[in-house]
Amino acid sequence: MEARKKDKIRILFTLPNLTTAGSGREMFNVVEQLDKSVFEPWIGIQKPGGSLYEEIEMKGYPILVAPFLVSESSGIKEKLVKARQYAKAFIPYNFQVWQSFNWSSDFTEALVARWAGARYVYVKKNMNWNRLAWKLKSLLSYAIVARNSDLVRNYFSTWYFKGKAYLITGGVAAERFAPQARNNVRQQFGIPEDAYLVCCVAQLVRIKDQLTLIRAVAEVPHAYLVLAGATRDEAYLKEVNDLIAELKMHNQVRVPGPVADVNALLNASDIFVLPTGTLLGHEEGCPVALLEAMAAGVPCIASNVAGSRDLINDDTTGLLFDPGNHQQLVHQIKRYKADPVFARQMAVRAREQVKAKHTLQKEGEAFANMYLNIVGRR
Numbered sequence: 001m002e003a004r005k006k007d008k009i010r011i012l013f014t015l016p017n018l019t020t021a022g023s024g025r026e027m028f029n030v031v032e033q034l035d036k037s038v039f040e041p042w043i044g045i046q047k048p049g050g051s052l053y054e055e056i057e058m059k060g061y062p063i064l065v066a067p068f069l070v071s072e073s074s075g076i077k078e079k080l081v082k083a084r085q086y087a088k089a090f091i092p093y094n095f096q097v098w099q100s101f102n103w104s105s106d107f108t109e110a111l112v113a114r115w116a117g118a119r120y121v122y123v124k125k126n127m128n129w130n131r132l133a134w135k136l137k138s139l140l141s142y143a144i145v146a147r148n149s150d151l152v153r154n155y156f157s158t159w160y161f162k163g164k165a166y167l168i169t170g171g172v173a174a175e176r177f178a179p180q181a182r183n184n185v186r187q188q189f190g191i192p193e194d195a196y197l198v199c200c201v202a203q204l205v206r207i208k209d210q211l212t213l214i215r216a217v218a219e220v221p222h223a224y225l226v227l228a229g230a231t232r233d234e235a236y237l238k239e240v241n242d243l244i245a246e247l248k249m250h251n252q253v254r255v256p257g258p259v260a261d262v263n264a265l266l267n268a269s270d271i272f273v274l275p276t277g278t279l280l281g282h283e284e285g286c287p288v289a290l291l292e293a294m295a296a297g298v299p300c301i302a303s304n305v306a307g308s309r310d311l312i313n314d315d316t317t318g319l320l321f322d323p324g325n326h327q328q329l330v331h332q333i334k335r336y337k338a339d340p341v342f343a344r345q346m347a348v349r350a351r352e353q354v355k356a357k358h359t360l361q362k363e364g365e366a367f368a369n370m371y372l373n374i375v376g377r378r
Helices: 023-033 051-058 076-087 108-115 132-140 149-155 185-189 210-217 234-246 262-268 288-295 326-338 340-357 360-374
Strands: 009-014 039-045 063-065 097-100 119-124 143-146 165-167 196-201 223-228 253-257 271-274 300-303 319-321
Touching (some): 009 023, 009 360, 023 039, 023 360, 051 063, 097 108, 097 360, 108 132, 119 360, 143 149, 143 360, 185 262, 196 262, 196 288, 210 234, 210 326, 223 262, 262 288, 271 326, 300 340, 319 326, 326 340
Parallel strands (some): 009 039, 039 063, 119 143, 196 223, 196 271, 223 253, 300 319
16 A cells, blocks of 8 residues: 655546647646655556656656546446446545546546546646546546636636636747757758748647638749648548649648657747637637747738647737638738738747747646645645
8 A cells, every 4th residue: 555645645547548649748738747755646547558658757747647537338327336436446546536538528537536546636738628527527526627718708607616626728838939049840841941931730630720821822922831730530631632623732731640849840930820720619729830930930821720829929929810701811921921010029028928828837836826725725
C-alpha cells in the first residue's frame, strides 16, 4: 500500500492513452509546471505506449496503468458496477485530486474517482453540451476547468455549476515560439521569397474549415498558402484537394501534413489564419496553434468563435472575421498585406499578451492555485 506523503498533495492526471493528439502534451505541460515540493503528480492511463509515455518514464514520474473508463455501450447498471470495481485499484494510492484531461463526455471516470476517495476535476475543452452525459459528468465533478469565457458564461453560470468552474486558458512556451530570422522554409516548399505567405496550423478536419481559407487566398494577388496539420478525415482531405483543383491553385497551396518545426514555418510566413467554423456548435476551446502563432510574433487572423475571440482582441492584437465568410477573410488579409506597419503592431501586441497571460508558467500557476483551493490549503 502506498502511503501519501503528508506534506504533499497527491494528484492523478489521467488520459486514456498518451498518443491522443495534443492532449497528452497539454496535460504533461501542467504536470511539469507544478512545484514538486507541494505537489506529487502521478500519471494514470489505460494503455501504455508512445513517445510521450517514454519521456514521462525517463523523467521519473510515476505511471499507473489501470482501467477507469467504462465502455459507452454498457448499460447504466453495468457502468455503476464496473466503476465501483475499477475504483478499488486506486484506493490504496490515496489520491487527493483526480485531474482528467479526457475530452469526452464520459462520466464513469468521475464515479471511479469519487469511489477512490479523490476530488474529480476535468478540463472542458470543447463547446459540446447537449448530451446528458456532460451534465452528469459536471454534477459529479468537484471542479471544472473551462478553457474559454464562453464555456463559463453559457454552461457554468448557473448556481449549481458556478462554484465549480475555473477559467484557465491554455499556455505555450513563449521562449520556444518566438520571432526569428527568415529561414529556408520557403525554399523547402518551393514558395517565392517575395510571395505573400499565409499559413494555417490545424488538423485537417471539417470543423477547422480550411476550405474558407483556400477560397480567400485565391482572391489575394500573389498569395501562397501552407496548410500544415495531420489528416484526421480522409473525405475532408479530398474536398480540400478538389477545391484546390477547382480553383486552379496547385502552384499556390501546400498541404504537407504535420510540420516538425512549427516555429520555423510561422516565422517564414507573413500571416497566420485559424478559420475554425461552427459545425454542430463545436468552435474552439483555447486554440494552442493560435497562441503559438501569437507568441512567434506573426500577425494573426481568426474566425470569431469561442476560444479564439478570447485571445484575439479585434484591431488590437489581431483581426477577426465571421466564420465561413471568405469575403470578410479576404478583406482582413488584404488589410495586413496593404499595411505592413499595422500588421507588425498587431503582432507585437499579440506576443506581449502571450508573455503576460498565456505562458506555461501562468497556466501551471492557475492549476496549482485551483488545487490548493479545492483541498483547503488556502
